[in-house]
Each structure stands twice: as structure tokens, then as C-alpha cells.
Amino acid sequence: MPRLSPSDVVKARKISKLLPLVLSHTRSLDLASRELGWIQLELPKDRWLEACRQRSRGRPLQYILGSQPFGELDVKCREGVLIPRWETEEWVLKLCNAIGGVDKRFRAMDICCGTGCIALTLKRQLGCEVVGVDISEEALELSRENSLRNGVEVQFMRCDVLSADAGDRFDLIVSNPPYISMDDYTSSEVAKSVKLYEPQLALVGGGEFYHALADIVQRTKAKGFVFELGYEWQYETTRQCLPAAQWECSLYYDSNGKPRCVVGWMKHSSLAQLSTLC
Amino acid sequence: MRQFLWPIQRQLFSTARSAHVRANKLPPRPKINEDEITEVFLKGGSGPGGQKINKTNSKVQLKHLPTGIVVECQATRSREQNRKKAREILAMKVQHLHDPENSRTSILEQRRMNQARTKQKKTKKKHSTLAEENAQRKLQQEQEELEFLASLVKQKE
Numbered sequence: 001m002p003r004l005s006p007s008d009v010v011k012a013r014k015i016s017k018l019l020p021l022v023l024s025h026t027r028s029l030d031l032a033s034r035e036l037g038w039i040q041l042e043l044p045k046d047r048w049l050e051a052c053r054q055r056s057r058g059r060p061l062q063y064i065l066g067s068q069p070f071g072e073l074d075v076k077c078r079e080g081v082l083i084p085r086w087e088t089e090e091w092v093l094k095l096c097n098a099i100g101g102v103d104k105r106f107r108a109m110d111i112c113c114g115t116g117c118i119a120l121t122l123k124r125q126l127g128c129e130v131v132g133v134d135i136s137e138e139a140l141e142l143s144r145e146n147s148l149r150n151g152v153e154v155q156f157m158r159c160d161v162l163s164a165d166a167g168d169r170f171d172l173i174v175s176n177p178p179y180i181s182m183d184d185y186t187s188s189e190v191a192k193s194v195k196l197y198e199p200q201l202a203l204v205g206g207g208e209f210y211h212a213l214a215d216i217v218q219r220t221k222a223k224g225f226v227f228e229l230g231y232e233w234q235y236e237t238t239r240q241c242l243p244a245a246q247w248e249c250s251l252y253y254d255s256n257g258k259p260r261c262v263v264g265w266m267k268h269s270s271l272a273q274l275s276t277l278c
Numbered sequence: 279m280r281q282f283l284w285p286i287q288r289q290l291f292s293t294a295r296s297a298h299v300r301a302n303k304l305p306p307r308p309k310i311n312e313d314e315i316t317e318v319f320l321k322g323g324s325g326p327g328g329q330k331i332n333k334t335n336s337k338v339q340l341k342h343l344p345t346g347i348v349v350e351c352q353a354t355r356s357r358e359q360n361r362k363k364a365r366e367i368l369a370m371k372v373q374h375l376h377d378p379e380n381s382r383t384s385i386l387e388q389r390r391m392n393q394a395r396t397k398q399k400k401t402k403k404k405h406s407t408l409a410e411e412n413a414q415r416k417l418q419q420e421q422e423e424l425e426f427l428a429s430l431v432k433q434k435e
């Protein structure tokens with residue numbers, strides 16, 4: 001995190017009494033001004049001071065404002081459920097563009113759905129049938145609220161991906177599972193405000209999730225998948241779980257140049273166009 | 279001089295007609311050709327990203343290849359909305375470059391000045407008609423559009 005410059009604090013004070021509060025967390029005057037602008041735009045005046053105080057303590061802006069835009073959706077956010085990240089929004093929109101027109105019988109499943117942002121975007125953009133699952137009741141409740149809020153119909157169900165016995169057929173499986181290693185979670189690799197305010201259940205995980213997801217891909221007879229990841233080895237793990245004779249896997253990088261997803265498709269299937277994502 | 283007359287005309291003639299005249303005068307919002315631009319999403323720094331950090335990153339940068347004009351937009355929290363806004367701004371700038379006199383930007387600016395002058399002249403009227411209110415609202419929208427443009431230019435400097 002960059003240092004807070006004293007001259008910026010002086011400048012901030014001159015602009016608004018509230019600005020130094022926001023600045024003390026963001027450290028950048030430019031970002032602080034934009035955040036304050038959004039607070040003033042989206043919240044009633046009598047909540048500005050409290051909002052800025054919370055921001056100075058590192059409470060995520062999305063929990064303070066209660067939402068995060070995601071593609072065309074306005075996603076409701078609250079403590080207990082992970083805030084959607086821009087990297088996720090990016091690959092989900094690219095995925096929708098890549099597969100474009102699918103027929104009415106196409107079925108997609110979003111595993112570890114959290115706020116429901118991925119499932120709802122797939123439904124909105126592709127119009128196919130979508131099912132979202134998560135282990136957390138809080139996440140499912142929020143997903144259902146987001147379905148209503150955005151007028152997008154998706155079925156959300158409770159399911160533990162690590163002990164699932166899915167029998168249904170799906171064409172496409174997507175997931176953003178918890179992928180941070182415990183070592184990184186306890187180090188300074190993970191931002192303090194993430195550890196303080198977002199649920200550990202949504203963040204810490206590893207190989208077991210990619211094993212389970214690859215297993216679900218095969219049991220549901222899916223033809224393609226996209227799983228977000230945090231480390232390149234998670235791509236290797238996933239690839240090794242699938243028979244190389246039928247499956248092709250590739251590593252997708254986000255616009256910041258970081259490995260971000262493992263993308264897989266069954267050779268010669270209708271989802272082979274997923275290769276255009278990478 | 280003609281420009282000074284039209285607010286009076288608006289009171290004399292039917293509102294539908296004056297609305298028509300105004301609509302004709304303002305060139306439509308220009309569009310940008312997707313083949314002529316490159317788009318960059320400005321990065322979230324050197325950190326690991328993803329679940330490990332929660333950063334607002336909605337900044338969009340567009341470059342118009344034929345003219346080299348570059349615009350950035352991070353006005354809203356939504357990257358998708360910023361992508362749309364950036365295209366609107368770029369299109370207006372390109373149009374302004376090609377035809378400064380008749381561009382939407384210039385005409386909006388001119389209108390704003392005329393409006394300010396007539397406001398000074400006009401004696402305060404108690405009852406404004408619905409049509410006038412509508413016209414006022416539209417003018418305000420146009421003004422906001424201009425101010426938005428100006429603020430973006432400022433941000434870049």
C-alpha cells in the first residue's frame with residue numbers, strides 16, 4: 001500500500017471534511033475523491049459521515065453502499081458473502097460473448113455461487129437454464145434476492161461441492177471456488193480488509209475443489225467448463241483430473257496479465273469454441 | 279440575432295413545432311466505429327488480484343486509431359457503463375475534430391451561452407407551461423452532458 005502523503009491530506013481537507021477519512025484507507029487522493037463522490041451519490045446525506053468513518057477503518061465500499069455493478073446487473077452485497085471481483089466480471093462477460101447463441105435446452109451450473117453474480121449474468125446474457133449452488137445459506141439467500149432485484153430467474157440450491165452426488169446433466173459448469181492457500185491467507189498476500197470483512201469460507205481452499213469440480217464435469221456429462229483460480233498449479237490439477245483423449249484445457253489470463261481461469265472443453269463438441277477465450 | 283428570437287417563438291407558436299425545430303438543430307449523438315478503436319482496461323497494479331484483494335477497477339481507456347485521440351473514463355463504479363460513456367465522449371471528440379462548427383459539442387456550448395443570456399433578459403414569469411419545463415429539462419440534460427465532458431477533459435490534465 002502506498003504511503004499517505006501529508007500534502008494530500010492537506011489538499012483533501014480543503015476539498016471536504018469527509019475526504020481525509022476516505023483517503024486514510026485508499027491512500028490515493030484520486031481514488032478517495034471518486035469514492036466520496038459515489039458515497040454522496042448513492043447514500044442519503046445523514047449517512048455520509050458514518051460511511052466515511054467506516055471506509056477509514058477499511059470496510060469495503062460495496063458493503064457500505066450495499067451493491068456492486070457486475071456486467072449489466074446491480075448486485076446486492078452484504079457481510080457474510082464475498083464481493084464480486086472485476087476479474088470475475090471480465091471472464092464471465094467474455095465467456096458469454098464466446099458462446100453467444102445457445103439453444104433453449106442448454107443448461108449451465110454455477111458452483112459456489114455467492115451473490116449469484118455469475119449465474120445471473122449467464123441467464124441474462126444467454127437466456128439458457130441456469131442453476132446456482134452454494135454451501136452457505138447466507139449466500140443462497142442473497143442470490144435469491146439478487147434474482148428478484150434484477151428480474152432474472154435462476155434456481156438456487158444448497159449443495160456441498162466436496163460431497164456432491166450430482167446426477168443431472170449440464171452442458172456447462174462454471175465456478176469461482178475458494179482458492180487461496182492457508183499460507184497466503186495468514187500472510188500479507190491477502191489484503192487486510194478482505195480478511196477482516198469477507199468470509200473465510202469463501203476464500204480459503206485448494207486442490208480439493210478442483211478435484212471435486214472436475215469430477216462433477218464428468219458426472220454431469222458437461223461439454224465445457226470455466227473455473228477461476230489463484231495459482232497456476234490449480235490449472236495443472238484440473239487438467240490431470242480429466243482424460244486427455246477427450247478433454248482440452250487451457251489457461252486464461254485476465255487483463256492484468258495474471259493467470260485467472262482454467263478453461264476446458266470436450267474435443268469436437270459444440271463448446272470447443274471456448275478455446276477462443278484463451 | 280435569430281438565436282435570440284427562438285425562446286420567444288417558443289411561447290408564441292405551438293410547442294410541438296418548436297420542439298421540432300430544436301430537435302432538428304442539434305446533430306444526433308455521434309457513434310464510434312468499433313473497428314477503429316482499441317480498448318484497454320487499466321490495471322489493478324502488480325498484486326495478485328482476484329479473491330486476495332477487493333479493488334474498484336472500472337477504468338476504461340479508448341484510443342481512436344485514425345486520429346490518435348485517447349479518452350479515459352472511470353466516472354462510475356460500473357466498467358460496462360464506463361465503456362459506453364467513453365465511447366460517447368470519444369465519438370463527440372472525433373466529430374468535433376472533423377467539423378468543429380457543426381459538432382454536437384459546439385452547438386451544445388452555443389446553446390448554453392444563449393440560454394445564459396436570455397435568462398438575464400427574461401423577466402421572471404410565475405407560471406411556466408409544461409412544455410417550457412420539458413424544454414428546460416432537456417436543456418439541463420444537455421448542459422450536464424457538456425459539464426461531464428469538461429470534467430473528463432480536466433481529469434486528464
Ligand SMILES: C[S@@+](CC[C@H](N)C(=O)[O-])C[C@H]1O[C@@H](n2cnc3c(N)ncnc32)[C@H](O)[C@@H]1O
Pocket residue numbers: 081082083084085088111112113114115116117118133134135136139159160161162176177178179201202203329
Ligand atoms: C470465492 S466465493 C465466489 C462467489 C461468487 N461466485 C463470485 O464469483 O463472486 C466462493 C463461494 O463458495 C462457497 N463455498 C465454500 N465452500 C463450499 C462448498 N464446500 N460447497 C459449495 N460452496 C462452497 C462460499 O460460500 C462462497 O460463496
